[in-house]
Amino acid sequence: MAGTNSERVMLAEGPAIILVEPQLGENIGMVARAMANFGLVELRLVNPRDGWPSDKARAAASKADHVIDGTVVYDTLEEAIADLNFVYATTARYRDGFKPVRSPVTAAETLRAKFRTGEKTGILFGREKSGLSNEEVALADEIVTFPVNPAFASLNIAQAVLLMSYEWMKSGMEDVHGVPFDAPEQPAATKEQVIGLFEHLEEALDARNYFHPPHKKARMIENLRAVFSRRAFTGPEIHVVRGVISSLDRFARPGQRPPAGKSESEAEATHDDDRDA
Numbered sequence: 001m002a003g004t005n006s007e008r009v010m011l012a013e014g015p016a017i018i019l020v021e022p023q024l025g026e027n028i029g030m031v032a033r034a035m036a037n038f039g040l041v042e043l044r045l046v047n048p049r050d051g052w053p054s055d056k057a058r059a060a061a062s063k064a065d066h067v068i069d070g071t072v073v074y075d076t077l078e079e080a081i082a083d084l085n086f087v088y089a090t091t092a093r094y095r096d097g098f099k100p101v102r103s104p105v106t107a108a109e110t111l112r113a114k115f116r117t118g119e120k121t122g123i124l125f126g127r128e129k130s131g132l133s134n135e136e137v138a139l140a141d142e143i144v145t146f147p148v149n150p151a152f153a154s155l156n157i158a159q160a161v162l163l164m165s166y167e168w169m170k171s172g173m174e175d176v177h178g179v180p181f182d183a184p185e186q187p188a189a190t191k192e193q194v195i196g197l198f199e200h201l202e203e204a205l206d207a208r209n210y211f212h213p214p215h216k217k218a219r220m221i222e223n224l225r226a227v228f229s230r231r232a233f234t235g236p237e238i239h240v241v242r243g244v245i246s247s248l249d250r251f252a253r254p255g256q257r258p259p260a261g262k263s264e265s266e267a268e269a270t271h272d273d274d275r276d277a
Helices: 025-037 055-060 065-069 077-081 104-116 157-171 191-207 214-228 235-250 264-269 272-276
Strands: 016-020 043-046 072-074 086-090 121-125 142-144
Touching: 016 025, 016 077, 016 157, 025 043, 025 055, 025 065, 025 157, 043 077, 055 065, 072 077, 077 121, 086 104, 104 121, 104 142, 104 157, 121 157, 191 214, 191 235
Parallel strands: 016 043, 016 121, 043 072, 086 121, 086 142
Antiparallel strands: none
């Protein structure tokens, strides 16, 4: 996933996302964006209040045009789920009934297992203000609910879709602790490089009378070395720090003279290799 754009594959699989009577085009667009982030592509709308297509939805989708272009509108929920084998209904509140209630993690694992066997699945999301009715929940096979703050359980529709889409992607990962990219490996610094850093820093500080009073110099150097050896430097990091130190030698502060024995131009030319590193 860390390669060039030409090496990146657009994921387009998984359960259908079904929005029941969504109200705002902007919310539909943000749902499409959330789906595209995590590889879902099939969006179904049941009787959207402001009609379809929607310029506001496309703008809010932030270039998730493949989701917007493939969106299908239905008059009723029954029509929207007719071809599906298994459906989850999302809700944040307790429902009286006989539906099993699952966590997002369990629901995503179930959807993934059914996807691998060729079953068609979907997830229902309700209206922005009132969610799904009991009659609509009754059409689903199971309920999925989110572990939210009991005193503030209000999720907007795009947030709810994002959570389920994320769990869907995780359910297909070989390593849930993996990351799409990592910092480049750098060679560990040698002790010679570390000691060179110490000496360079101490020389620069000594030239500026940092070690004052003189009888405390040894202790101050010991403290400095302890600070700069608290973690293992890499070779490139040593170059960066020495470049910083060199820049202090190169330029005098306003009202100060250049380093002893050097003109302004000579000072600027000093340690170019450290700066470039």
